Amino acid sequence: MGFYEEDVKGLVRFLADSPTAFHAVDHFARMLEEHGYHGLAERERWQIRPGGKYYTVRNGSSIIAFQVGETLEDYSFKVTASHSDAPxxxxxxxxxxxxxxxxxxxxxxxxxxxxxxxxxxxxxxxxxxxxxxxxxxxxxxxxxxxxxxxxxxxxxxxxxxxxxxxxxxxxxxxxxxxxxxxxxxxxxxxxxxxxxxxxxxxxxxxxxxxxxxxRMQPSIWGKEGEFISAPRLDDLQSAYTSFTGFLRGADAGAVNVFACFDNEEVGSNTKQGARSTFLRDVLERINEGLGKTQEELRCALASSFMASCDNAHAVHPNHPEKTDENNCVYMNGGIVIKSHAGQQYTSDAFSIAVWKGICRKAGVPVQFFANRSDMRGGSTLGNIAMSQVSMNAVDIGLAQLAMHSSYETAGVRDIDYMIRAVEAFYDSGIREYTLGSRE
Structure with missing residues (x-):
């Protein structure tokens, strides 16, 4: 049995095992331990070494894991961010x-x-x-x-x-x-x-x-078993798939970071939310642990990249009029790139180009989402996190129906698409994500 079937089963187990943000983060921590990651307590001094694999948990409901490359003379961070909570x-x-x-x-x-x-x-x-x-x-x-x-x-x-x-x-x-x-x-x-x-x-x-x-268990259904329905798909589907891609990717010249924050659904204004100092604290401690200066940290952040991974609204089969006419997305159609004129999403021309290139390398289809101009849409954690630590960033996700229902629906094939795209992101050389100067 290949990765695809195993990954679907893994997501089903994760969803069934994660009724709250606390359980989701505990699941991630146990998986990290199984893959050789070392837990770090925020209240203790950290010892960071090149080639090391670490994670830290805040409040029991947010987690950041990172792989430190072995050749970090001129390094950067590659980050995915998702959230552990649900309505x-x-x-x-x-x-x-x-x-x-x-x-x-x-x-x-x-x-x-x-x-x-x-x-x-x-x-x-x-x-x-x-x-x-x-x-x-x-x-x-x-x-x-x-x-x-x-x-x-x-x-x-x-x-x-x-x-x-x-x-x-x-x-x-x-x-x-x-x-x-x-x-x-x-x-x-x-x-x-x-x-x-x-x-x-x-x-x-x-x-x-x-x-x-x-209490309803996750279900795989449809004419060809192409749909998955479960509680908390927003955002545990993106969290699990980005986490799996993180475990499989590696880059000797960068620090790969997986972040999963709590409290996105209520604004992220907590010590464990995306608007907190959690991500910034971790990146600064990594830099300090590697013996690098604040100037080197600023250089690293300027060439870093984050993918904010949060699910997106699929075209509803009974109400296609609820979505934009041609910036609309479908389940099993591939990675969704989200953009918004008012910057509810953090994507811009450069970050969209980077992510399209990553997906092309991974052989993964992409879709584009924007809200109808006469309807207020949702928001996510990308720009919120970037208010604390700035880097190039794109908002992506997977298409789903019935967002914020107690039982949501998404596409089975998209599970594989996201894992492959995120793995390619973490595998890629970081310098291709740096926008060249105009001279």
Whole structure:
């Protein structure tokens, strides 16, 4: 069996294993360890050597890995950046709400721009990070309740006759999941389930970052098995494929960097988001660890390149009018290059040319996406990250349907396309990404 089939299976396993950003980053860290990467703690001094392979994690939900080339007299960085989070519902600290002594609901709030209707009438559960206090210290534990635990019920059409003509949902009223059929034991019961799952006393739990997740497993479907549907394809599909390409690529004359940030769906304004100092801190510490000066760092950044990897909107089969007439993309059509006049995407003529050249070298098709000029589009982390550390950058992704649904759809063949393109990027000599001076 070739890389293609194995990579599809690998993505399916990763999606099933990653109900939250914490789990996705933990999965990446374990894979890096298996490939000989050495973990570095930000609070400790780093020892960096040419030819070394390293990674560091911030907040348990963002990760940066890097391969250091062996001949770095005149070096640069090659970076891919993606995000680990997805729209969902966060469980509030005081979680249980009772209804007339008969039902118990979980008190939640929306995280990101959620397609609310897709979360209703399907099995859900709870996962996230738990802080446990034991022996005078704190430790972090990941939890994933692996059973159908809650459900958000729709209102019957007999009680809401115009439901099919409206699409307004109140997140404090309509979107709270049903958790239990009796309020008798409600207080603390979710924490009790979490404690039992972790094998600790409930009194030892001092903090929880818990989220709802869709229990539906990833599915490969279509006439020829050409589609994949799963929770959190935005952006775990791009994160996994760029990570796989990173593991396979190598360049002795550069530092190859894989970055996956948390909190893109809520603006990236956190210590672990793309707008934080995380990427800049890591690049500066690499430069310092190699014994190089600040001037050499500035030279390196000026000749560096980043690919911001975040999925894109495919033409909808029932609503092709929602996309631009000819700057539109299709699933299984290849890598999407995104651009925007207002710089919501970081692509420009130079970075587009570079990425087209990389894809041509890899034998991978490209597509071009721009929003309709009369519709507001989304944004991504490329320009946000570049506000902290500047280099040439392009916004790319893979075409998908139902972005921000609890169950999204994308193309199976695009998995291979992205891996091959990213591997070619990390394999290529860095100097071809430097724009020549006009003299």
């Amino acid at each position: 969902t519902f966060r469980v509030k600290e005081r979680a249980e709400l009772t209804v007339k002594g008969q039902y118990t609901r979980l008190n939640t709030e929306g995280y990101g721009s959620i397609l609310c209707s897709t979360w209703m009438d399907r099995p859900l559960s709870v996962a996230g990070r738990v802080i446990v206090r034991k022996d005078g210290g704190y430790r972090e534990e990941l939890v994933k309740i692996g059973r159908d635990l809650v459900l958000i019920p729709s209102v019957a059409i007999h009680m809401d006759r115009d439901v099919n003509e409206k699409s307004a949902f109140n997140k404090q009223v309509d979107m709270l999941p049903l958790f239990a059929g009796s309020a008798d034991h409600a207080q603390g019961s979710l924490a009790g389930i979490v404690a039992e799952e972790l094998g600790v006393d409930e009194a030892e739990i001092f903090g929880m970052d818990l989220y709802l997740y869709n």
